[in-house]
Amino acid sequence: MPKTWNIKIDNYFQANPNCIIATAHVDSFPTDLPLEPNIREPNRKSATYRQVFDSLTTEPEKFFSRHSGIVLSANIAKPVKNKTELELEILEANEGGSDGIINGGHTVLAFEQAKNYKYDLTQARVKVTIHIGLTEESAKDIALASNTTTPVDSRSKVNARGDYKFLKQYLAQLEQKEDRKFRIAYYQNQSGAPRNAQCNVTHLLKLLYCLDRNKYNPDGNQRTKHPAGMSLPSNITDAERERLTALLPLLSQALWIEQRLYEIIQDHISNPRRKGANDLASIDIRKTTLLPDSKYSFGFGAPTDLALPIIASYRVFLDKDYKWILPFNEFAEDFLQHLWNNYFRKYLVSEKTAGNTVGTKISRNQEIWESLYISAQSYLNHHLVKMVNSSKKEEESKVTQGTKGRVQAGKK
Known part of the structure; x- marks a missing residue:
């Protein structure tokens, strides 16, 4: 009524x-x-x-x-x-x-x-x-x-035109399917949505863009080698919506990578080498961070784009149809630990030692995106070689066992 x-x-x-x-x-x-x-x-x-x-x-x-x-x-x-x-x-x-x-x-x-x-x-x-x-x-x-x-702001205008509707519908399905709740701000001064930048709808889009291995491919001929300093469209065209819709199934994995990185950082600053000291650049222990999934809150502030170069490196493991070459659950955690221990932690520590802040510079630093991408390629190649060698050993083992069986049968 x-x-x-x-x-x-x-x-x-x-x-x-x-x-x-x-x-x-x-x-x-x-x-x-x-x-x-x-x-x-x-x-x-x-x-x-x-x-x-x-x-x-x-x-x-x-x-x-x-x-x-x-x-x-x-x-x-x-x-x-x-x-x-x-x-x-x-x-x-x-x-x-x-x-x-x-x-x-x-x-x-x-x-x-x-x-x-x-x-x-x-x-x-x-x-x-x-x-x-x-x-x-x-x-x-x-x-x-x-x-x-x-x-x-442009985000409010995009929302007013209904351009985020496809994303809202997908998130609603995801909430029901995976029993989770998202906190996303789609427009200016939205009540009930946190002001934390990681909960801005544009941040979700950046997470997806980072995994677009077709648009951002260092091995291709296009100028956009990495999604460094990416700018979001002021309106979502039909072609853009089609591209984003193809990437949507990767959203859960992108959110997981960001969440796990923050958990690793939380563990690191909770157990410092020197009591009361934080050796990571732009990690502020006086603030808190909320992530889009309402289960995750952290006791430190971090640059909004902190996880983007790491998420982008995972696109090495995707084929042209945005399918994982290796089962995500089998390599995701080990690869993230590899990046953290061998590069990313050292990068944040060195910037802190030099008195620098990372801030938004991280999203424009081509060197970081390139180094993590190369590291991902090396990791994938090493993993594939191990898989091939393992398969060879299995085949050799089967051949050996088959030969032994025939020899024993001949002796009888």
Whole structure:
């Protein structure tokens, strides 16, 4: 059953058959309208919110002339009570709609807070534009086009266009299949999602890109030898979605590699050679890190891209169809320990000794990506040689046993 909200007004006019513009009373304005069409959630700490709140509470009678107004979407909007109110019927997402606040979330939050602090808002008015019967796509298109005083990050715009839908659906299936819960921020100021950079949806995409052995192949002719300093697209095209969909089955392994690396680092700093000392560059023991899988939290801060070069080295073990050449569970742990002990730990220690920080530089350091990739190739070749030698020995053993059997049979 659709919900209804009433907005008290001084006057209104029908801008077109599907749009009403009204002068609304702030003191009775509903502050529980859904934020579904909005591309980000309001943030009390933002400059936008503070400016709206200050303008509203210091000179409420001038608020109408100083504010650009609120934009809403409703399934139905009609005047009631002798045209002193507008009644809005709102269809939310679970009812197949996308109605609510398209633009003005910070403004409505300021109304709510001002009421809580008992400010007199009886003289305050605000312009309200109400679009009627919009499709979800149209509502989000208006939300994206609306002028905002605070820049909207590209991730929020990609999410508003629905470009992450395929990823959300895959994660929902993964949660159910593997009994796990993900904490991913798809847009700006998303409530319930941590601000930790590793939980940003763009970080998940980077994990996948690192395993794209077809796009990033040092043995190929393309210029992109490694995913060092990769830039994410501002919109996900059909071709890009197809590529990412092919990589999605590798997401669990990418998350595992990152999680195991962090566990190894946790063990290392928990048992330092010198008590109280941390010899790893850019590992901050005063902070904490959350990973996308909600089971994993660590008692140190680390650069967001720390695990990317290591994850990227695993693409050596993939064929052109993104299938593992060797069973992942058979080599993954041993290979990670190999990289940590023979290269990565030494790299972090040497940077710390030199007084350097790794930070985002690690994602642009071609030398690291190249060294880990070569190390992975060497490890794979060594492993394959052992497998071939083992097979030869088995064959020789079978031949020897067969010969002995025939000899014994001949003696009888």
